[in-house]
Amino acid sequence: MTAQMFFIGFFGISAIWFGVVVFRTFSMVRSALALLFSQTALGAMFLAMQAEFLGVLQIMMMATEMSIMAIFMVMFMMDPGGMGTMDMTHQKRLSLWAGFVSFVGGVAIAVFVDWGPIAAIAPDAAQQTIDLGLEILGRSMLIFEMAGLTILTAMIAATAISIPELKGKQQ
């Protein structure tokens, strides 16, 4: 067993475990923190797969995103601390089956598809960043610009639908 295999497996199991904890706990703050740990484990898994830039980006972005999510959870939930052990689920059996079938289908594809030759080495971190920069400012520039524009549109849309409706005309 190589070190890379060990760390991919370890962080992968951690990400799955914390992902399951998100829906197992009654406390919404714990749910948000479990999702944060799951996403951080994924970032560490990216680092184990030698994608340094994406790993660091994932950890930084998810730390911010999940902190905001935890605040919203406390704001919106009737029982954010989970003291009342209130059940907030529906169609559990259908959901379990859908999740299980998705998992089995994904594993079957992973195991039975012939993925072709496996690359033994990846470019070093500096070369990866250069390649990604050239990709963003070259062939994928239009896609990247569209992503930026879409984020701007989403920010404006989110602000527009969340501001209170004005009662009557303001002079």
Next chain:
Amino acid sequence: MSIELILALTTGAALFGVGIYGALSQTNLVMIMMGVELILAGAMVNLVAFWRFLHPDTAAGQMFVLIVMTVMAIEMAVGFGVAIARFRSRGSVEMEEAVELKG
């Protein structure tokens, strides 16, 4: 066949499955968004694994991961916008109470 690739793809499939379960079973809008986040995280693991073990010489795989991260951010922004609007009008973000939106 690479064990590392299989491990990464299995992790992606498991996260996707857990996310599907969460998105379908939860009644709270914020919890449904958490399920969608896990689904997208599963897709991201697969993309990084494909880049690392199949095509490390091109950066298109990493570019695709950046797009998925963008989708995650957009989903959060719009989802919370909808949650605030819903909470302001009805005092709750329980989706069981939003059946009238079906029309």
